[in-house]
Amino acid sequence: MKKTAAVIGAGPAGLSAAEVLAEAGLDVTLYERMASPARKFLMAGRGGLNLTHAEDWSSFISRFGAQAERLKPFLDAFGPQDLRDWCAALGQETFVGSSGRVFPKSFKASPLLRAWLRRLEALGVKLRPRHDFRDFDRGAAVFETPQGPAPVEADVFVLALGGASWPRLGANGDWVSPLAAAGLPSSPLRPANCGLLIEWSPLFRDKFEGQPLKNVALDFGGKSARGECVVTRRGLEGGAVYALSGAVRDSCSDDGTGISLDLRPDQTQADLSQKLCLPRGKQSFATFLRKTAHLSPPGIALLRESGPLPETPQELAARIKAVPLRVKGVAGLERAISTAGGVLWDAVDENLMAKSFPGLFVAGEMLDWEAPTGGYLLTACFALGRAAGKAAASFAKRNAA
Template sequence: MQQSPRPTPSRTVHVIGAGPAGLMAAERLAQAGATVVVHERMPSVARKMLMAGRGGLNLTHSEPLDRFTTRYGSAQPTAAAWIDRFTPTDLTAWVEALGQETFVGSSGRVFPRAMKASPLVRAWLARLSELNVEIRTRSRWVGWRDRALAFETPDGERLERPDAVVLALGGASWPRLGSDGVWAPWLEAAGASVTPFRPANVGFDVAWSPLFRDRFAGQPLKGVAVTHGDRTARGEAMIARYGIEGGAIYALSAALRTTVETDCRADIQIDLKPDVAVGKLTDRLSKPRGKASLSNHLRKAVGLDPAAVALLYEAGPLPASPRAIAERIKATPLTLTGVQGLERAISSAGGVALDGVDERLMLKARPGVFVAGEMLDWEAPTGGYLLQASFASGVVAAAGVIDWLDSRD
């Protein structure tokens, strides 16, 4: 893990946004000797991270870096440069240095042993306190007043004039947790280019039959493979009343979103038994089933759960031959008719254009203002890729601040 050079200790840096990117930038800046103040509009910090950690905080992924960095689409070169500065190995070591043991799951994902975010956040806040980082909650940035930063606080408006600022306000997903994207026009007025926000890692609408929707909403399709075009993602999909969501869907969400926006629909195929070949499925289905119904035969002979069996029927009447049924199991067709909104999205695409910041993540249009995390225009699937890049961008922004301050000195 690279250590940043030390700036002049008298320098003051304000970090706006207390999520993973902002807090990581604050830690690195304080370790380098800067006086750091963090502003958070909500009553407490890291709310989105805490929410994500309720089901097991997926910190990063253990796959090789050359494959890891392919997960960032058109932003791959930029994200790869960040992650080269703060790798998954660095992130794991940082978590464990906070006293939080980690482990690698069967999917290659890395989790804290506690399987939640709250112990990690508590340990992190203790470290920041030891570094004399000041955290001001209920301090909402409302733009610039001339060259000063303006904040709404319980005591009224407050103006601040730090030597540098790191903006880490998040994107526009889950706005109730603090990331609402209202800052976009302020940065545009300052000369930055901001791409409109779109939902990422989000569910898609499906016109389920009422019977299927009422019976199976909330049921998982475990260990499936989802294909759209020439891309396939394995994982879990979750049946929702509105349609379908889950990790296997999120991994394809950027391409699916684009197709739905262009064609008003997107077709996918779900392989309900990705580890079993068509021939083997055909053999199993060809065995006599006696008085058992076809649904029971599918459950017993193939190992499909009730939700998977119902999905086969949802795609249309089942063919008669075992071979044709096996082919349906391997490629159950499903049409997506719409995209859920930002309020239901795990993350967002869009934000400050990457060509509007330099390699230090400083706004080209506003020297001394740095941007980190989901405010920037990049996206990645769940699986550890989101958090990894957010943390890493905070590291890069902090180093950029230090470099810029040193150059001014």
């Protein structure tokens, strides 16, 4: 008789675990709280589905910060090129963008997901939507379904319940308490790759909400990130913001913290100062800055937003290169791209099996790690899901009657 596996959570980590388990010959059922799988994966595809990154291996691993060494064995086993090869085997070729980011040629998530689900169906994986994981009870997973509570027994379990960001898409972190009771403690779930909260003046907020600040650089705590920012009603979002949001989150006090914004990172302060010494003539101040310093309207407004305007060209150039902004905190989990925190690494062994619960494996974002945008998060979720699936299959076979 086939050994049975219950995979709980149908995001990239759960789907990866289910695929590996089925390929190993187990009878696999995939449980998902939502009406359909991979909701957040599909949402990520709206922006082009950045699957992974093509930079050199040492740089890639370094992006995982404090947890890089823990994640390295899993990424060694299934890294960026492995993910691209896997996509190609599903008929979804990828390409490397100018920034090194890797995308499907379709630039969408839905064709890849459809091909993946067809493969899982051919392998015999059964999908059970609208199964909301609630607890473990005497070795069985208990789900809430439209028909009421439903206990599920299996030879092995793989938990891939996600973090807590964008909870309306399925992952809301409500697994923390029941898993703690089962001997799987977690560190607090916190927003990662999230916006910064800044109290704009009503005039600036109402006029520039939704407008971009292109080709700028943010500086905080000795770290710098270049890219684009977008003004929101509550502060700033965008790639450059997300790159520093973790450091800001961990350092921000009740009184807030200061960051600086370089509106012209490609120009030196001396060059700007020289240009700003030119006669202004009858031009308005805004027109002068637009023509000489090539600042956008929201950039010019930020100079005013940050305090009284400097009087000399030299001081104005210095302000353009380092606009001071006061950050009150980071946006919450409901808007964060990903989650920091999760199941403690000390609670699982080197094969991702719970030390307190033999046969229970943990994968994906619900473990205690975080990664920046750029394909790093998705690659690690695939890698961790496959690793948990392989380990669970080996465990089931070793314990065959």
